[in-house]
Amino acid sequence: MTIESFLQICGYLVLAAIMAISLYGIVKGRSLIKKLIALTILGDAANALIVYIGFRFGAKYPPVLPSLTPAPEDISWFVSVAVDPVPQCLVITAIVINMAITMFLVFTVIQVYRIYGTTMVKKISRLRG
Amino acid sequence: MMDASYATLAAALQPFIAIAAAFTLPLTSLMVKKKEALDGFALTVLSANFALSLFVFIHLYLVCDKPLVYAFGSWPPPVGIVYEVDRAGALVGSLISGLVLIAAVFSVGYLKGEERVNLYYTLLLGFEAGMLGCVYTGDIFNLFVMLEVMSVAAYCLVAFHREVPEAIEAAVKYAIVGSIATTAYFIAIAFVYGTFGTLNMADLALRLRESYMPISAPFLGNVLLGSALFLALTFWAFSLKAAIAPNHFWLPDAHPAAPSPISALLSGAMVKVSLFALMRYLFTIFGGAVKVAPVVQALNYALILLGGVSALIGSLLMLTQRDLKRLIAYGTIVNVGYIAMGIGLASPSGLTAALFHLVNHAIGKSLLFMASGAFIHVAGARNLDELAGVGKRMPLVSASYLIGALALAGAPPLNCFMSKLLLLVAYLESTWLTPVVVIVVLTSALTLMGYLKAFYHIYARQPAADITSKRLPASMLAPLLVLASLCILLGLTAPLFVEHVVSPATSSLLSVQEYVSAAQSIMRMVSGG
Numbered sequence: 147m148t149i150e151s152f153l154q155i156c157g158y159l160v161l162a163a164i165m166a167i168s169l170y171g172i173v174k175g176r177s178l179i180k181k182l183i184a185l186t187i188l189g190d191a192a193n194a195l196i197v198y199i200g201f202r203f204g205a206k207y208p209p210v211l212p213s214l215t216p217a218p219e220d221i222s223w224f225v226s227v228a229v230d231p232v233p234q235c236l237v238i239t240a241i242v243i244n245m246a247i248t249m250f251l252v253f254t255v256i257q258v259y260r261i262y263g264t265t266m267v268k269k270i271s272r273l274r275g
Numbered sequence: 276m277m278d279a280s281y282a283t284l285a286a287a288l289q290p291f292i293a294i295a296a297a298f299t300l301p302l303t304s305l306m307v308k309k310k311e312a313l314d315g316f317a318l319t320v321l322s323a324n325f326a327l328s329l330f331v332f333i334h335l336y337l338v339c340d341k342p343l344v345y346a347f348g349s350w351p352p353p354v355g356i357v358y359e360v361d362r363a364g365a366l367v368g369s370l371i372s373g374l375v376l377i378a379a380v381f382s383v384g385y386l387k388g389e390e391r392v393n394l395y396y397t398l399l400l401g402f403e404a405g406m407l408g409c410v411y412t413g414d415i416f417n418l419f420v421m422l423e424v425m426s427v428a429a430y431c432l433v434a435f436h437r438e439v440p441e442a443i444e445a446a447v448k449y450a451i452v453g454s455i456a457t458t459a460y461f462i463a464i465a466f467v468y469g470t471f472g473t474l475n476m477a478d479l480a481l482r483l484r485e486s487y488m489p490i491s492a493p494f495l496g497n498v499l500l501g502s503a504l505f506l507a508l509t510f511w512a513f514s515l516k517a518a519i520a521p522n523h524f525w526l527p528d529a530h531p532a533a534p535s536p537i538s539a540l541l542s543g544a545m546v547k548v549s550l551f552a553l554m555r556y557l558f559t560i561f562g563g564a565v566k567v568a569p570v571v572q573a574l575n576y577a578l579i580l581l582g583g584v585s586a587l588i589g590s591l592l593m594l595t596q597r598d599l600k601r602l603i604a605y606g607t608i609v610n611v612g613y614i615a616m617g618i619g620l621a622s623p624s625g626l627t628a629a630l631f632h633l634v635n636h637a638i639g640k641s642l643l644f645m646a647s648g649a650f651i652h653v654a655g656a657r658n659l660d661e662l663a664g665v666g667k668r669m670p671l672v673s674a675s676y677l678i679g680a681l682a683l684a685g686a687p688p689l690n691c692f693m694s695k696l697l698l699l700v701a702y703l704e705s706t707w708l709t710p711v712v713v714i715v716v717l718t719s720a721l722t723l724m725g726y727l728k729a730f731y732h733i734y735a736r737q738p739a740a741d742i743t744s745k746r747l748p749a750s751m752l753a754p755l756l757v758l759a760s761l762c763i764l765l766g767l768t769a770p771l772f773v774e775h776v777v778s779p780a781t782s783s784l785l786s787v788q789e790y791v792s793a794a795q796s797i798m799r800m801v802s803g804g
Contacts (some may be wrong), residue, residue, distance in 0.1 A: 172451065181451060184507055188455065192462045199469040228758075231466065236416055240461055243423045247454050250427060254447045261440050270444065 150203045159197055164191040178255045182248070189244040193237045200233030235262040279343065285327040285428050286360045286411055287345035289372065290421070292327075293404035295398050296320040305708045314383045317396040321376045324403065328369040335365045336373035336779065342793040344413065352413070352794040354477045358424035358762045359413030361790060362783035363630065366776060367551050370634055371544045374641055375403045377754045378536035381645050384654060384748030395435060395534075402540065404429035404489045413794065415467060415474045418552060419460055421514070428499050429545055432537045433529050445525075452525045456515040463508035470501025476560055477794035478789050483564035502567045509556060510574050517549035519578075520585035521616050523608045526591075531600035531657070535648020538600060538628035542607040543641035547633050550614050553578075557618065558626065558784045571621075578619030583714045586612030588720035591619035594728070599647045603640070603727055606683060609722055610636040610691075615713065617698050620708070624701040630771055632694035635682070636763060639691055642679035642758035643726075646672050649751050650733060659729060664738025666730070667746060673734050680730060682762040684723035689719065690762050693769035696718060715792055 168191060171184025209231035211224060256267055262270050277343035296316070304313060331343070342361040346352060379399060384702070386392050405425025412418050430453065434446030468474060471482050481501070515522040531542045550655045557578075561571050576789045591609030596602035610632065615630025651657055654665045666673035695715060765772060783789065 159440060169455075171777050172455065185451060185454060186586060188458055192465070195462060196465045196468075199465050232474070233465075236464065236468075237716075239416075243420065243427075244454075246427050247423075247450065247637075249455075250430055250434075251447065251450050254443055254450065257437055257443045258447060261438075261443060 147187060149246070154203075158195075161191055161195050161198065164194075176266055176268065178258060178267065181267075182251050182255060185251070186244065186248055189240070190248075193240055195246075196233045197236050200230040205229045279339060281333050281340075283340075283343040283345045283358075284359075285334075286331045286343055286365075286368075287347075287358050287750060289324045289327050289380050290404040290408040292320060293400045295409065295422075297400035297404065300397045300400065301393055304432055308327070310386070310392050313392050313775045315397055316574065317379055317400065318383070319374070319606065320377075320400060321379050321403065324407070325369070325372045325376045326529070327455055328365070328372040328407070329453070330379055331360060331366040332369040332576075335347055335362050339769075340375045340779065340783070340789075341690070343784070344793050346797055348441055351798045353473055353475045353798070356417050357413040357475065357477075357797070358409050358411045359790065359795075360476065361780075362513070363551070363554070363780040364410050366630070370637055371406050371410065371548070372403065373712055374540060374544050374637060375399065377404075377641065377757060378540050378645070379755040380634045381539075381648070384751035384786070385534065385648060391435075392415055392559060392591070395432075398428045398432050398435070399537075400434065404543075406541040406544055410551055411617075413476045415476060415479065415491065416464055417462060421455065421553075422548075423457055425548065426457060426516075426783065427546065428543060429432065429453075429797045433533045433541075436532075436533055439532070441528075441758075447527040448743065449525050449529035452515065455758065456512040456626065459508045459515075460512040463505045463512065466508070467502050467505040470498060470505070475566070477791045477793070478513065480560045480564075481791050483561065483566060492550060492741055498566050499570070502561065503570045506556070506574060508562060508571050510553070510577070513549040513553045514558075514615075517546050517553070517611055517615075518585070519581050519592070519607070519611055520588050521581070523585055523588065523611075526718070527601050529602045529606040531598065533601070535644055535651065536724060538604070538648070539641040539644035542644060543637040546611055547637055550611065550783070554618055554629070554784055559787055559790055562621070563787060569642070575619045575621045579613045579708065579711065580619075582615030582619060583711060584611040584612070585609070585615070586714055586718040590718040590725065593711035593722060593725040596725075598661050599650065599659055599729055600644070600657055601732075602659075602725055603643050603647055606638075606643070606668065606725065607640055609718055610640070612718075613695065613698060616711065616715075617701065620705060621767045622701060623702060623781055623785060624697070626784065627773065627777050628694055628697035628701050630699060630784075631769075631777045632691065635690040635762075638758055638761050639679050639683045642675060642755060642762060643683065644752075645758070646676035646679060646755055649755065650676075653747060659732040660746035662733050663736035664733070666734035667738065671752060672747065673730075674757060675755040676733070677730060678759045678762055680723075681735075682766070684726055686723075688763070688766050690769065693766060693773075699774070700725055715739060759802070 162185055168184045168188040172181050175181040175184055200241050207228045209228045324555055342359050344799050345358040347356045395643040405421050407429055408421030409418055409425060410420055430446055434443055436442045471479055473479055518526040530538050533541060556570060561567055586609050591606045592603055593605035614629045614632050617625045650662055650665050654662050682691045685692045685695045699715060702708055
């Protein structure tokens with residue numbers, strides 16, 4: 147096993163661990179705010195995973211073609227050294243969407259606080275009766 | 276050819292029109308404060324969308340059955356985002372836009388005296404854009420984006436009565452659970468992109484069958500592992516969105532908490548979008564691909580098992596409910612179970628039953644939620660005891676509630692009876708799954724008891740003295756009558772409807788060849804080859 151593939155597997159394991167911890171946080175978090183934080187961590191871990199899948203060892207060039215009228219060998223050289231730009235586009239979109247959801251959740255948590263005077267999940271269910 | 280390009284445009288325009296109107300409406304409402312003007316604006320846009328979706332439907336069913344492909348910005352399929360509408364997509368799409376239109380008509384009366392009408396219609400239009408986008412899209416990532424558009428609008432609509440504690444609590448729960456599901460789908464996209472190097476549905480279907488479009492790169496990883504991870508996460512995400520047991524727990528809180536026309540759309544349309552996406556993945560894209568056959572087979576068995584469990588859980592819990600809208604929401608879990616069981620059979624007859632039941636349940640459940648909305652609007656309460664006797668003052672609403680209840684429980688001449696019959700026949704045809712029919716029959720009987728218990732409370736009990744006799748606006752009654760007559764009509768014309776509408780939709784879901792070749796022909800047209 148080369149050092150690159152070992153490091154790559156380590157990266158996947160770390161991301162999987164972060165996702166597991168954030169899922170635990172969402173399920174077990176006592177306060178809605180903590181659940182919300184865990185949820186954003188989950189979203190960011192997913193984004194990092196997608197960027198990671200587009201990552202290549204030794205790719206030094208940004209995904210911009212070096213010339214306006216590339217010959218076929220230019221393109222094949224470019225494909226072998228450049229980073230895949232698609233995952234980054236996906237992540238940009240997902241970040242915007244995550245922001246919308248976080249905004250909504252923050253607003254609803256404020257509203258919960260206004261109504262119940264607390265954001266603790268157990269107290270809310272007790273107050274509701 | 277001219278006609279086909281018009282129909283393609285009509286398909287691609289619908290989500291765009293809805294989202295553009297959703298952004299225009301809050302700005303317009305800064306100047307125009309009258310509720311009638313906002314009603315008129317929303318109804319015009321939604322009717323235009325309904326007309327466009329009917330045009331697409333008629334084109335695909337009568338003129339030409341080749342799937343319509345719209346390439347955004349003329350980027351050819353494996354590179355750019357495409358919309359790809361086949362007969363099944365057109366059927367579900369026109370069902371959705373029709374239901375949204377009907378719910379908007381109902382909202383005109385329902386929102387009288389409400390202050391935030393502009394926000395309501397904005398969210399409703401965004402909701403429609405998301406649902407139509409999910410159904411029409413031919414791109415895996417665009418499905419995620421549209422799913423989020425739909426979900427965010429749905430979370431906000433559930434929280435629309437933001438001063439009501441139950442509504443805001445249900446919205447928090449729903450939003451957290453829902454965004455875990457969409458994140459799971461996003462992670463699934465990472466696996467499918469890492470394995471296949473493509474995000475186009477047609478290209479993915481081709482690659483699973485060992486050939487691919489020009490431009491896109493060859494395989495990158497282990498096909499079986501990548502597809503298994505993708506399918507497992509996607510299945511989990513969509514089964515959560517569709518409320519298939521054991522992921523049904525959010526539905527009985529979220530659906531009743533929304534305003535009644537929105538409850539009708541959440542149960543009638545949104546759940547169906549997720550089921551449709553599951554059908555698209557399990558049949559058009561992954562179905563019949565030899566390499567991943569064991570995974571798809573396992574998921575199909577899981578659908579049968581979980582569908583049966585949700586039917587049982589939903590019908591048993593339904594009997595104990597005291598809240599009218601909650602009771603109806605549990606009925607949704609039962610019917611989602613039936614549709615899942617139909618999908619899981621993985622045979623044309625099972626899929627036909629599932630699609631037909633999808634249409635029937637959408638109509639019947641919208642009818643029930645809107646009728647209960649009318650009762651609640653008049654009585655001002657959701658509890659069955661407080662609703663006692665309301666129905667006697669409103670014979671037409673009671674009659675349509677009864678029609679909807681009997682239809683959903685499967686009484687003979689009505690529509691759901693026919694689709695349940697198809698489901699039973701499909702199960703009896705299968706070799707060793709025959710005993711499952713017991714679940715369908717048993718849960719149908721239980722749901723009938725549940726709905727009739729509610730009807731007994733609403734209609735037969737002595738009315739409480741303090742019920743004010745509010746009049747029901749005509750805009751709330753008309754949608755009920757339309758939906759009730761649709762229930763009867765679809766029941767009476769079921770053999771014709773299945774033969775000419777549902778079966779072609781099923782075959783379009785199953786024909787990978789046509790789906791792929793439509794995308795390839797666009798590819799060739801654009802690249803000039």
